[in-house]
């Protein structure tokens with residue numbers, strides 16, 4: 001039985017949102033942390049948290065969540081979503097740039113920090129990760145989701161764009177240049193090194209969307225439960241993990 005299987009069996013105390021290939025593995029890891037903290041109310045910081053896909057369920061579970069995001073539209077949607085869910089008092093929306101995070105949050109005041117799909121677009125990921133680590137209390141945890149380079153190389157090649165695949169594979173940052181929507185992509189070693197350099201200890205690494213983006217829509221839509229289960233089964237197992245569209249790293253600031 002894998003760690004994720006054990007966590008799923010304890011699901012009763014925190015029912016998050018419906019699980020999808022994009023979220024199932026991340027919620028399993030987060031749920032394990034919430035269980036580990038024994039039901040205490042946590043202070044959560046979600047950097048680039050957007051419309052609150054993680055923030056609102058965490059607030060519904062009783063935690064206090066601050067979302068820092070650059071987009072006023074996303075924050076407006078977050079505020080509406082939190083109000084509709086009845087947790088407006090536990091969700092704080094802060095417009096701000098992740099690159100200036102150090103000036104927006106108190107040091108050592110956060111139990112859990114989320115930074116999902118953000119490090120690939122900010123100016124300076126090193127300073128953002130340093131600020132995340134600084135925001136954490138000793139013993140606090142970071143949930144970091146980054147774009148995977150290998151999946152992007154394979155996807156471009158399978159679509160016939162061999163030149164772009166070659167550029168993505170060889171560019172130091174894993175970007176295809178000025179027209180690429182992402183400024184960088186990661187492999188497991190690079191993402192781990194980034195977190196370690198900020199003083200965090202990487203505890204778990206999973207692949208998110210190992211298969212989901214590769215399947216015909218008819219298969220993904222026709223067998224959603226089976227797909228989520230297979231994603232969960234492969235998420236922690238190299239080489240499948242390392243080929244995922246996104247890499248999820250769970251790290252901790254030493255106590």
Ligand SMILES: C[S@@+](CC[C@H](N)C(=O)[O-])C[C@H]1O[C@@H](n2cnc3c(N)ncnc32)[C@H](O)[C@@H]1O
Nearest residue numbers: 048049050069070071074096097098116117122
């Ligand atoms: C791809 S979305 C991810 C949203 C959410 N974290 C999730 O995983 O569903 C990226 C989010 O980061 C925000 N963002 C982009 N650049 C940012 C920056 N420099 N500082 C803060 N937020 C930023 C965007 O507004 C958007 O809400």
